[in-house]
Amino acid sequence: MAVRFPLLITLAVLLLPYQAVQAGGASCLTCHPVHYRALGSCVSCHAGDPRSDRLRIAHHDLVPGRFAWFAVPGAATTERGRDLMERFACRRCHSSAGKGNRLAADLDRLPAGVTAQAIFQALDKPALLMPQFYFDDRQKTELVNAVLAGAREAAGKGGARKGESPQVVHFEEGAGGRENIFEKRCGACHRALTRDGGGLGRGGIGPNLSGLLSEFYPKTAPGRSRWSVAALEKWLENPRKSREQTQMRPVVLRPGELDTLVALLADAKQPRRIPGPAGLSLPVSRR
Structure with missing residues (x-):
């Protein structure tokens, strides 16, 4: 019996961190009142580490209450x-x-x-x-x-979407890749993130055009509708015909330039290439 008693104490000490986690964070409840018990343990909402009563460890990567709703x-x-x-x-x-x-x-x-x-x-x-x-x-x-x-x-729902692969951003020497239709015709007033050209434009006067032709862009086309190729073409030909008070002037495009612009703004499945210093590449997770 004298041998078993110390053994039981040792087992109890070893199991204490596990029991704390299972109980919803015993170390948490020494300082904080119980609330929303039906939602699960403390860590299910606030994260942190309930296995320790040391504040810096227990509060590591803690989600504060205002972010836990x-x-x-x-x-x-x-x-x-x-x-x-x-x-x-x-x-x-x-x-x-x-x-x-x-x-x-x-x-x-x-x-x-x-x-x-x-x-x-x-x-x-x-x-x-x-x-x-x-x-x-x-x-x-x-x-x-x-x-x-x-x-x-x-x-x-199973996390990341199927078929999703890491995205790699390549940097190329020189600025030749920046000489695209968006930079020439739109970049003075607008900016946009694109798959093929990366971040384009330098202006902040006009709205950001990232994802313009996708279902997630605001319905700001004439008539408060979704932007389409036809709506974009009509708008560029004479913006004030569609919206009388707009400050934007007509954009004269050469044959084929509209198609190039649409291809750049569309949600193409191409790897992004951004001009930059020679020999540099930056892996970016396609998230």
């Missing part, structure tokens, strides 16, 4: 974030909840390596060629919850 079904914060995502057409470049274009990062995969706070900060300081939406802190919080909810939804 994504785990609460029907939460108003998440629903407002989803509305913002639709209103500002985030899917024109990104994929969320398994839907969207693949011109920029797949938001369904971000939570695997990026904290909620980092997503919040990315909305505050957009990446190159990402439109500046000027969201306030509340809107950014709502969008983060929508992103996390979309990632959870996509994971429930």
